[in-house]
Amino acid sequence: MSSSIWCWTQIKSMQNLIWCPAIVTGGFGQSPINSIKILIDFWRNIMHYRSHNLGELRESNIGEEVKLSGWVDNRRDLGGLIFVDLRDRYGKTQIVFNPEKVSAELVELASSLKFEYVITVTGVVTERYSKNPNIPTGNIEIFADSLEIINKSAVLPFEISDEVNLSENMRLTYRYLDIRRPRMLNNIIKRNKMLFAMREFLNNKEFLDIDTPILTKSTPEGARDFLVPSRTNEGKFFALPQSPQLFKQILMIGGVEKYYQVAKCFRDEDLRADRQLEFTQLDIEMSFITENEFMDTMEALAKKVTKDVTGTEIAYDFDKITYQFAMDKYGSDKPDTRFGMMIEDLSELARNCEFKAFKDTVEAGGYLRGIKAEGVAEKFSRKVIDELTEFAKIYGAKGLAYMKVEGGEIKSPIAKFLTAEEINEIVAKFDAKDGDILFFVADKAKVVYDTLGALRNKLGKELKLYDENEFKFLWVVDFPLLEWSEEENRYKAQHHPFTAIKTEDIDLLETAPEKVRTVSYDMVLNGYEIGGGSLRIHQETVQEKIFALLGMSQEEAREKFGFFLEAFKYGAPPHGGMAYGVDRFLMVLLGEGSIRDVIPFPKTNKGQCLMTEAPSYVEESQLEELRLKSTAEKKSNQ
Numbered sequence: 001m002s003s004s005i006w007c008w009t010q011i012k013s014m015q016n017l018i019w020c021p022a023i024v025t026g027g028f029g030q031s032p033i034n035s036i037k038i039l040i041d042f043w044r045n046i047m048h049y050r051s052h053n054l055g056e057l058r059e060s061n062i063g064e065e066v067k068l069s070g071w072v073d074n075r076r077d078l079g080g081l082i083f084v085d086l087r088d089r090y091g092k093t094q095i096v097f098n099p100e101k102v103s104a105e106l107v108e109l110a111s112s113l114k115f116e117y118v119i120t121v122t123g124v125v126t127e128r129y130s131k132n133p134n135i136p137t138g139n140i141e142i143f144a145d146s147l148e149i150i151n152k153s154a155v156l157p158f159e160i161s162d163e164v165n166l167s168e169n170m171r172l173t174y175r176y177l178d179i180r181r182p183r184m185l186n187n188i189i190k191r192n193k194m195l196f197a198m199r200e201f202l203n204n205k206e207f208l209d210i211d212t213p214i215l216t217k218s219t220p221e222g223a224r225d226f227l228v229p230s231r232t233n234e235g236k237f238f239a240l241p242q243s244p245q246l247f248k249q250i251l252m253i254g255g256v257e258k259y260y261q262v263a264k265c266f267r268d269e270d271l272r273a274d275r276q277l278e279f280t281q282l283d284i285e286m287s288f289i290t291e292n293e294f295m296d297t298m299e300a301l302a303k304k305v306t307k308d309v310t311g312t313e314i315a316y317d318f319d320k321i322t323y324q325f326a327m328d329k330y331g332s333d334k335p336d337t338r339f340g341m342m343i344e345d346l347s348e349l350a351r352n353c354e355f356k357a358f359k360d361t362v363e364a365g366g367y368l369r370g371i372k373a374e375g376v377a378e379k380f381s382r383k384v385i386d387e388l389t390e391f392a393k394i395y396g397a398k399g400l401a402y403m404k405v406e407g408g409e410i411k412s413p414i415a416k417f418l419t420a421e422e423i424n425e426i427v428a429k430f431d432a433k434d435g436d437i438l439f440f441v442a443d444k445a446k447v448v449y450d451t452l453g454a455l456r457n458k459l460g461k462e463l464k465l466y467d468e469n470e471f472k473f474l475w476v477v478d479f480p481l482l483e484w485s486e487e488e489n490r491y492k493a494q495h496h497p498f499t500a501i502k503t504e505d506i507d508l509l510e511t512a513p514e515k516v517r518t519v520s521y522d523m524v525l526n527g528y529e530i531g532g533g534s535l536r537i538h539q540e541t542v543q544e545k546i547f548a549l550l551g552m553s554q555e556e557a558r559e560k561f562g563f564f565l566e567a568f569k570y571g572a573p574p575h576g577g578m579a580y581g582v583d584r585f586l587m588v589l590l591g592e593g594s595i596r597d598v599i600p601f602p603k604t605n606k607g608q609c610l611m612t613e614a615p616s617y618v619e620e621s622q623l624e625e626l627r628l629k630s631t632a633e634k635k636s637n638q
Contacts, residue, residue: 049067049069049120054087055137057093061125061140068142069120070119071087072113075110082096084096084110086119092137093137093141093142097110102145121147128140166178168604173611190589194305194586198301201301205297209260216241224268224269227239235627243263245496249564252286253567253571255573257287258286260283262280263281264278273594275595276583276602276603279595281581287573291519291576294533294535294576295475299318302523302530302580306589309586330343331448331451332449332457333529334524337474338467341459343452344430345369346369346426346440353419355418366443368442369452370438372438377404380404380437388439400455401439402437404437405438426438471526474524478502482516491550498536498543499536500536500538501517502518520532520535521533528588530585531581532579533577533579536575536577538568538573583598
């Protein structure tokens with residue numbers, strides 16, 4: 001094959017056909033091979049927006065002709081030289097426009113650049129005179145010889161910087177600009193790392209990634225469903241899934257054995273910093289698995305995710321504590337165990353003391369419990385204690401009693417109601433020393449747990465009792481089957497009605513159902529529940545008993561879960577599963593205070609998307625098609 005034909009064949013293999021007579025004939029004074037290299041460089045620089053990304057170039061690239069594209073992050077005019085920091089997802093590179101080497105027109109064009117203009121430049125990589133050790137490309141710069149403005153930007157509503165203090169509403173309204181900020185972009189990149197690590201781990205363990213329906217049936221337990229009217233089935237509604245719970249169990253009955261899914265879930269509930277109306281869940285289920293085997297697998301997954309996202313190696317086995325221990329000692333079923341300050345029970349002392357506020361509470365079935373803050377009594381002025389008392393009232397407490405140990409004396413408004421012996425017993429119970437302060441709450445169990453649990457977390461943070469960079473995982477196990485709903489005046493399933501019962505508690509279903517424990521497990525990280533699950537009921541008769549215990553008749557159970565109960569008749573294997581809250585897990589790993597900072601397009605705490613202005617009113621014709629009528633008065637979304 002002649003050199004000209006060979007050249008033409010190689011060129012034609014490219015996506016874009018470029019005709020260059022000099023190369024076909026081996027021109028430019030070059031061999032055919034060198035001529036092709038010139039053509040490839042020429043084609044790459046002319047036909048593409050960039051030859052390298054903006055975090056890629058190093059001193060080894062000095063002398064190369066490159067083409068770069070990105071956003072103008074900054075522009076500085078210094079003594080005739082124009083410096084532009086060009087930014088993309090990968091980093092920044094400094095561009096130099098030198099009036100001694102380029103045309104006046106090019107310098108004028110460079111002078112017109114403003115923040116967030118999208119531009120393309122070509123030029124030669126040069127060693128940087130004033131190096132910047134804070135960025136990977138800080139040892140080089142590009143001496144530009146061409147500039148193209150691809151798109152201009154309007155005046156920005158805020159600076160693209162992590163240093164600017166922005167309101168959350170402003171950030172969510174202009175989320176596409178907020179994502180350009182380094183911290184937010186990093187969070188999105190870390191989210192990708194997390195999801196990749198999860199999928200990689202589970203695929204290597206032979207789990208199958210299976211998607212389940214988004215339009216499904218409304219079920220009675222859990223949070224409120226989001227309902228979707230059916231146009232073709234008059235008067236009927238779909239529900240958006242609160243989780244793929246029933247489908248993943250059916251997949252186990254179907255013989256899949258190992259399932260996972262990165263699932264979107266929907267719950268119509270009040271929002272807070274770690275909760276959204278729609279959220280992402282890593283859903284997992286396995287057949288023929290014991291509780292410990294499953295937990296070991298999930299622990300290994302959590303360790304891999306933490307290492308891949310943060311670089312931190314988790315070298316310890318996760319502690320396991322029971323639900324009851326967690327509540328009694330931490331006031332929470334998701335305790336932060338990076339610090340102590342554990343709760344002590346003084347109920348027996350209160351039962352026998354003459355202080356009416358304590359004694360009457362315990363005799364009525366309540367508790368007296370407290371916590372100790374060590375060596376910080378002097379920090380708690382009366383004003384501070386009054387503020388803590390108001391904080392305690394948020395959780396239903398009527399007040400917050402306290403004792404200071406200072407100079408060998410007990411200083412407390414309640415000391416006069418207690419005998420010296422009772423005070424000494426309290427001091428001994430807490431092993432209180434000079435400089436300590438004790439806080440007490442006397443009330444019904446839920447109020448005592450909620451108040452002391454919240455107070456413990458508040459003091460732990462404010463007194464800096466733990467390392468904020470530490471990751472402390474643990475398992476909380478053996479949750480009760482039931483919890484009492486004061487709103488509905490009945491027992492409800494604490495997790496869900498499909499949770500397996502501990503074998504030793506089966507007989508209690510008939511005699512003391514409130515004491516029944518389940519084969520359940522929550523994974524907790526730094527005081528947040530990041531995942532939870534259980535082994536499942538796999539016998540139809542046991543499942544029917546649980547429905548009956550929850551006040552559900554056989555007819556109602558069949559109406560709500562008929563398809564599910566029917567599947568149990570055909571050989572359901574023992575199985576169990578778990579779901580990780582992807583958003584919350586990532587929030588804790590990255591040290592963010594809200595899951596809205598790790599979700600690309602979240603809702604506000606009012607359930608609104610400020611960028612798209614959703615939810616919004618719809619046309620009457622759309623409602624008519626669905627045979628619906630709105631009684632709401634139209635008003636502003638804000």
